[in-house]
Amino acid sequence: MTTVTEDSELAGLRDALGLLKDREQVAQRLLESSAKHSFDPDKELDWDAPVEDGKWFWPPELVSLYDTPLWRRMSEEQRMDLARHEAASLASLGIWFEIILMQLLVRHIYDKSVTSAHVRYALTEIADECRHSMMFARMIEKGGAPTYPVTKLNHNLARVLKTVSTTPGSFACTLLGEEILDWMQRLTFPDERVQTIVRGVTRIHVVEEARHVRYAREELRRQMVTAPRWERELTRVSSGEAARVFSIAFVNPQVYTNVGLDRREALAQVKASGHRREVMQSGAKRLTDFLDDIGVLRGAGRRLWKSSGLLA
Numbered sequence: 001m002t003t004v005t006e007d008s009e010l011a012g013l014r015d016a017l018g019l020l021k022d023r024e025q026v027a028q029r030l031l032e033s034s035a036k037h038s039f040d041p042d043k044e045l046d047w048d049a050p051v052e053d054g055k056w057f058w059p060p061e062l063v064s065l066y067d068t069p070l071w072r073r074m075s076e077e078q079r080m081d082l083a084r085h086e087a088a089s090l091a092s093l094g095i096w097f098e099i100i101l102m103q104l105l106v107r108h109i110y111d112k113s114v115t116s117a118h119v120r121y122a123l124t125e126i127a128d129e130c131r132h133s134m135m136f137a138r139m140i141e142k143g144g145a146p147t148y149p150v151t152k153l154n155h156n157l158a159r160v161l162k163t164v165s166t167t168p169g170s171f172a173c174t175l176l177g178e179e180i181l182d183w184m185q186r187l188t189f190p191d192e193r194v195q196t197i198v199r200g201v202t203r204i205h206v207v208e209e210a211r212h213v214r215y216a217r218e219e220l221r222r223q224m225v226t227a228p229r230w231e232r233e234l235t236r237v238s239s240g241e242a243a244r245v246f247s248i249a250f251v252n253p254q255v256y257t258n259v260g261l262d263r264r265e266a267l268a269q270v271k272a273s274g275h276r277r278e279v280m281q282s283g284a285k286r287l288t289d290f291l292d293d294i295g296v297l298r299g300a301g302r303r304l305w306k307s308s309g310l311l312a
Ligand SMILES: [Fe+2]
Pocket: 098, 128, 129, 132, 205, 209
C-alpha cells in the first residue's frame, strides 16, 4: 500500500518536473523570439505624418454597426467618423486590459525564481505591454477622438479581479483580452483602406502579441492540469463572467452619441446584427476552441460563455 502511494507521489513529482522543464523551454524560445522581433513604436512609426484623407481608422466590416439598417442610412463621412471613434474606444479598452495584465504578471512572478527564463520572459512581456499602452495612447491622440474609459462598475470589478484572481483565472482573462482584439488587428494591418499609422500600430501589436498568447496558453494548459479542483471550477466561472462583461464593454456606447447617432437605437441594432454576431464569434473562435480543449468551457462557465454571445 505504502509502495503504491510512494510510486504515485514519485510519478507526480516526475510529471511536475517534466512540466517545469517544458515551462523553461517555452520561455527560452519566447525570449529568443523577443530578442529578434521587438519594436520601439516611438522610433518605428512616423507619428508626424498627417492623417490621410479618405482612409479609415478601422476596417468598416469591423465597425459595430456595419451592415445594419442604421449603417445604410449613414453617410460615408459619418461611417468613417464612427470607425475613428470605435478605433479610439478599442485602443482605450486595450490600454485598460494591458494595465490589468501588467499587474497580473507582476503578481504571477512574485514567488518565482528570479533567474528563471519563465520570470525573465514575464518581465519582457510587461515591457512589451508598457510600450503598447503608450503606443495606443498616441494613436488615440493622433485620431483626435477622445479616450473611452469603461464604466465605473467594470473599472472596479477589474480592480478586484487584478488584485485577487488566482493564476489560471488570470491567464484565462488575459487570453480573452488578447485573442479577440488580435483577430481584428490581423485583418487591420494588411488593409490598404486603413490609415498608415493604424496599420503600423496593429502590425507591431500582432507580432509581439503572438508571443503573449503562446505564453498565456501554455501556462493555462499547465494550470488546468495541476491546479486543485476548486481553482479549476473558479476559472470556468470567472472566465465566463469576464466574457460576459467583455462582450458588453467591448465598444463604449458613447461613440454613437459622439458621431450624432441615437445611442439606444444604435445599441439595439448592434444587438440584432447577424453580421456583428458573426464577427465577434469568429474573433473568439480560436480562443473558445482552445478553452474547450483544455476543459475551461464546462458547466456554469459554459453557460456564461454562451450568454456573452462569444460562443456559438
Ligand atoms: Fe499588448
